[in-house]
Amino acid sequence: MQKYFDIEFWRRVTYVDVTLWLMRAAVIIVVVWGTIGTLIDGRYSNEQWFDFVMFGLTMGGIYALVALGYTMVYGILRLINFAHGDIFMTGAFTAYFVASPLGKSGFLEENLLISMIIICLTAMVTCVIIALTVERICYRPFRSVRSFAPLICAIGASFFIQHSFRGMYGSSVRAYPDVEFFDKLLSIGSFDFPMIQPVVILAALGSMTGLYLIVMKTRMGTAMRATSEDRDTASLMGIDVNRVIIFTFVLGGSMAGIGGVLYAFVFKQVYFFMGFFPGIKAFSAAVLGGIGNIPGAMLGGFFLGTVESVGPALFLDGLGIVAPYQLRDLIAFTMLVMVLIFRPQGLLGERVSQRA
Amino acid sequence: MAFNIVASSFEQKYIERSQWHMTGMTGFIFGFVALYFNFVGLMTQFMERWIIEGVLTLAHLTIMGVALFGGVTIAIRSKNLSAAGKVANGAAVGAMIGIALSLLMLFMTQLDIRFMFVALSNKLFLFLSWKQGLEGGITLQIVLSAALGALGALIVVMPKVLRRPLIWGLSAVFIVGLFSELIQLVMQYEFILGFRDWFFTWEGQRVQGAMVVFVVSFSAMLFWTIRGGAVKERFGQLSPSGQKSIRYFGWACALILFLLFPAAAGSFFGQVMMYVGLFILMGMGLNLELGLAGLLDLGFVAFFAAGAYTIALFTGEHELQILLLDRPLTWWEALPLAVLVSVAIGFMFGIPVLKVRGDYLAVATMGLGEIIRVVVLSDMAAPLLGGSQGMLHIPRPSLFGWELNDPIYLFYLTLVCASVAGYFAWALENSRLGRAWMAIREDEDVGQALGINLVNVKLLAYGLGAAFAGLAGAIFAVMLTSIFPHSFQLLISINILALLIVGGLGSLPGVVVGAAMLIGTPELLREFGEYRFLAYGAVLIAMMRIKPIGLWPSAARKREIQSAEEIEASIREQMEEEGQRT
Numbered sequence: 001m002q003k004y005f006d007i008e009f010w011r012r013v014t015y016v017d018v019t020l021w022l023m024r025a026a027v028i029i030v031v032v033w034g035t036i037g038t039l040i041d042g043r044y045s046n047e048q049w050f051d052f053v054m055f056g057l058t059m060g061g062i063y064a065l066v067a068l069g070y071t072m073v074y075g076i077l078r079l080i081n082f083a084h085g086d087i088f089m090t091g092a093f094t095a096y097f098v099a100s101p102l103g104k105s106g107f108l109e110e111n112l113l114i115s116m117i118i119i120c121l122t123a124m125v126t127c128v129i130i131a132l133t134v135e136r137i138c139y140r141p142f143r144s145v146r147s148f149a150p151l152i153c154a155i156g157a158s159f160f161i162q163h164s165f166r167g168m169y170g171s172s173v174r175a176y177p178d179v180e181f182f183d184k185l186l187s188i189g190s191f192d193f194p195m196i197q198p199v200v201i202l203a204a205l206g207s208m209t210g211l212y213l214i215v216m217k218t219r220m221g222t223a224m225r226a227t228s229e230d231r232d233t234a235s236l237m238g239i240d241v242n243r244v245i246i247f248t249f250v251l252g253g254s255m256a257g258i259g260g261v262l263y264a265f266v267f268k269q270v271y272f273f274m275g276f277f278p279g280i281k282a283f284s285a286a287v288l289g290g291i292g293n294i295p296g297a298m299l300g301g302f303f304l305g306t307v308e309s310v311g312p313a314l315f316l317d318g319l320g321i322v323a324p325y326q327l328r329d330l331i332a333f334t335m336l337v338m339v340l341i342f343r344p345q346g347l348l349g350e351r352v353s354q355r356a
Numbered sequence: 357m358a359f360n361i362v363a364s365s366f367e368q369k370y371i372e373r374s375q376w377h378m379t380g381m382t383g384f385i386f387g388f389v390a391l392y393f394n395f396v397g398l399m400t401q402f403m404e405r406w407i408i409e410g411v412l413t414l415a416h417l418t419i420m421g422v423a424l425f426g427g428v429t430i431a432i433r434s435k436n437l438s439a440a441g442k443v444a445n446g447a448a449v450g451a452m453i454g455i456a457l458s459l460l461m462l463f464m465t466q467l468d469i470r471f472m473f474v475a476l477s478n479k480l481f482l483f484l485s486w487k488q489g490l491e492g493g494i495t496l497q498i499v500l501s502a503a504l505g506a507l508g509a510l511i512v513v514m515p516k517v518l519r520r521p522l523i524w525g526l527s528a529v530f531i532v533g534l535f536s537e538l539i540q541l542v543m544q545y546e547f548i549l550g551f552r553d554w555f556f557t558w559e560g561q562r563v564q565g566a567m568v569v570f571v572v573s574f575s576a577m578l579f580w581t582i583r584g585g586a587v588k589e590r591f592g593q594l595s596p597s598g599q600k601s602i603r604y605f606g607w608a609c610a611l612i613l614f615l616l617f618p619a620a621a622g623s624f625f626g627q628v629m630m631y632v633g634l635f636i637l638m639g640m641g642l643n644l645e646l647g648l649a650g651l652l653d654l655g656f657v658a659f660f661a662a663g664a665y666t667i668a669l670f671t672g673e674h675e676l677q678i679l680l681l682d683r684p685l686t687w688w689e690a691l692p693l694a695v696l697v698s699v700a701i702g703f704m705f706g707i708p709v710l711k712v713r714g715d716y717l718a719v720a721t722m723g724l725g726e727i728i729r730v731v732v733l734s735d736m737a738a739p740l741l742g743g744s745q746g747m748l749h750i751p752r753p754s755l756f757g758w759e760l761n762d763p764i765y766l767f768y769l770t771l772v773c774a775s776v777a778g779y780f781a782w783a784l785e786n787s788r789l790g791r792a793w794m795a796i797r798e799d800e801d802v803g804q805a806l807g808i809n810l811v812n813v814k815l816l817a818y819g820l821g822a823a824f825a826g827l828a829g830a831i832f833a834v835m836l837t838s839i840f841p842h843s844f845q846l847l848i849s850i851n852i853l854a855l856l857i858v859g860g861l862g863s864l865p866g867v868v869v870g871a872a873m874l875i876g877t878p879e880l881l882r883e884f885g886e887y888r889f890l891a892y893g894a895v896l897i898a899m900m901r902i903k904p905i906g907l908w909p910s911a912a913r914k915r916e917i918q919s920a921e922e923i924e925a926s927i928r929e930q931m932e933e934e935g936q937r938t
Binding site: 014016019020023079080097137138141142148149151152153155156157158159160161162163164166167168169170171280283284287321322323326327329330333334336337340341344 | 392395396397398471472473474475652707708709710711712714715716718719720722723724726727730731733734735736738811850853854857886887889890892893894895896897900901904
């Protein structure tokens with residue numbers, strides 16, 4: 001607070017600072033005003049709010065799984081794996097060709113757990129293969145180069161993967177099989193929700209716990225953390241950095257695979273472009289939680305999912321905006337931009353992420 | 357943020373590989389490429405396109421080309437082998453490609469995988485097996501691929517006198533065949549129709565046409581290879597002023613041909629060239645931001661949209677403009693407005709992201725661009741901007757009472773705008789501001805310490821870059837006389853980024869080359885349109901891996917790279933010396 005009383009501080013304020021403050025103020029005013037407006041109006045019942053939150057947490061779980069891939073790769077290689085959203089797509093899309101016959105033969109309904117494991121494994125293996133290929137072709141040659149090159153390669157990889165899969169599996173939207181168990185409504189008091197939502201949340205939490213244990217308790221995890229602290233020193237300590245990087249991509253790819261299958265069972269459809277928006281949102285989640293920070297990515301994912309789901313109703317409806325649901329992506333992108341501008345270290349991060 | 361290619365890891369480059377390993381790897385990679393073409397459905401598309409009518413389709417050429425290139429690659433890479441050894445290795449690589457394709461055939465007959473891989477049709481099987489059934493197809497494919505691989509290696513070991521004309525002749529046949537439809541479009545005049553029909557059908561070139569093309573280009577190149585040295589010598593003996601005037605005369609002829617071409621060739625070409633011109637304009641804008649100032653902007657399409665929407669708002673019948681003015685503006689009056697609005701949007705874009713650097717900047721600008729797109733698309737802004745319906749009925753500009761309603765006129769308009777903008781871009785590059793941009797591209801902190809006002813300089817980069825895009829948007833609005841939000845997707849930004857990378861960052865001629873290659877070629881080959889983004893992805897990766905400076909780099913960049921290569925060569929020498937000592 002002290003600095004605001006210093007006249008020197010005010011002398012150094014430029015129009016850029018003023019604009020940024022105005023931006024912040026505008027966002028806060030919009031949020032507060034919209035919230036008050038909506039709450040006074042009372043247009044939504046408690047059940048509806050519960051629906052929004054549950055859906056948000058479901059999406060949040062998926063975002064968190066994908067965000068882990070971004071955050072781990074950033075932590076170790078200091079680069080944005082732009083193709084990660086499309087890696088997520090490859091898993092879900094390939095697993096469709098396992099899920100669909102399983103669903104048709106009725107095996108899926110009878111042995112749900114086993115078939116879910118099979119489907120997830122397919123997706124994970126696909127994602128890991130693609131992720132490792134991307135690493136080998138696009139990132140490894142530029143590992144010791146500080147430039148735009150890896151990012152541009154990643155953008156190229158993203159398009160290449162998308163359109164290869166479009167060519168391979170076709171451009172039509174494929175529908176995942178319906179599972180009775182997932183569609184069943186579960187009710188607690190007057191709130192009811194489909195079974196898929198808690199399943200997704202629990203599966204996401206379970207996978208994340210597994211990942212957290214791997215990173216914190218195993219030797220490889222320790223090596224990962226060491227490499228992310230300081231790659232050169234780690235390699236001097238006898239850590240095979242190459243293996244650590246491959247392991248990171250394996251972990252990130254498998255999380256994306258699980259996320260992809262869960263996403264496909266929530267939305268019931270897969271197509272070649274499906275990875276783009278979840279990818280960007282998951283990246284936002286990773287930034288939100290502090291990129292390079294594993295618990296941060298999980299928290300960021302759930303936070304982003306919830307805000308995005310509750311937001312249109314809570315902030316925008318109160319402002320009298322027509323069809324606020326069209327602006328769902330707006331909320332995610334605004335959060336992304338605001339975090340990048342005002343708090344690049346994220347909610348939990350201590351790491352100063354400024355890469356020249 | 358320069359493209360620092362020096363630092364790529366040396367230790368991986370100089371590992372000696374055994375010949376077996378190298379041949380195996382090459383065969384494996386090219387086999388994979390051949391399979392990839394099949395799986396991804398490119399083959400199925402290429403089958404429809406005759407290069408030589410009734411004889412060869414593009415698909416045949418692709419599958420044979422892969423084997424041929426396999427042979428060429430292994431022959432170039434294995435330096436220590438005799439000519440016969442190279443040919444043998446080429447045949448081995450070719451055979452591996454053939455085996456890969458045979459496995460695919462086997463796979464297709466034994467398993468029903470059509471529901472997964474949509475491209476693996478019966479027709480593809482017939483094509484791969486040369487209509488010989490499974491066993492005959494496999495034998496034929498392996499033998500043919502091996503022969504082609506050997507031929508590829510043979511081309512490399514062949515004497516130059518034969519090699520160059522052969523390559524030129526084959527490429528000429530290929531290019532003429534690929535673009536045969538377009539060449540026929542150009543030959544639309546009465547007096548050459550008979551000639552045209554002797555050469556081509558609408559499906560592809562005739563056999564006799566292909567032979568003529570081959571013979572002509574082969575012998576021309578043969579003549580040049582044998583006699584070219586003498587011609588060059590004669591040219592060198594001319595006085596410097598004489599050389600200069602011949603050169604200028606050549607350039608002037610090329611310019612006049614270029615100017616007259618769309619008018620002579622018809623409106624389709626006018627349309628394509630105009631589209632390329634728009635992307636050249638935008639490319640020059642992004643070049644200021646990325647090439648000079650080093651600010652990677654993935655939200656660039658927002659400025660383009662700003663220009664287009666401003667024109668739509670002020671020249672069409674619209675409530676806002678009725679409120680402000682008593683009549684709709686003409687296009688010429690609205691043009692400065694469109695540019696100004698884009699500049700304003702550029703500043704608004706720039707201010708928040710001033711302190712964001714590197715990769716984060718790319719993502720932040722992409723977020724801002726997407727925010728603008730979502731808002732334009734939403735019902736909230738629909739009363740003003742038309743929402744997903746877009747804005748229709750934008751009047752075309754007119755000049756001296758003459759409506760510019762043909763793509764050819766619009767091409768000339770684009771050409772004039774691009775030339776003016778190009779002059780500005782060139783002047784900016786060599787100005788104080790341009791040097792300041794390049795300084796902050798190399799190192800922001802040092803630039804600031806040298807007295808560059810980072811805020812102003814960066815904002816000017818955004819604003820001026822946006823001005824170019826706004827100009828392009830203004831022309832785009834009258835191209836179709838209607839605009840839709842889905843024309844302003846992130847893909848456009850990526851397009852522009854890709855063309856800059858291909859041409860060479862920071863180089864104005866590079867922008868033209870990149871736009872012609874990445875925008876012009878796909879427009880001319882419309883039928884493969886759905887694969888253009890596949891090609892973009894591949895091109896981006898390949899350029900970054902193989903030639904990060906681009907096809908036509910700027911002079912300064914070339915010098916940097918040269919000195920970098922010298923350093924690399926000296927390091928290699930040192931390493932070799934050390935290797936000898938131990």
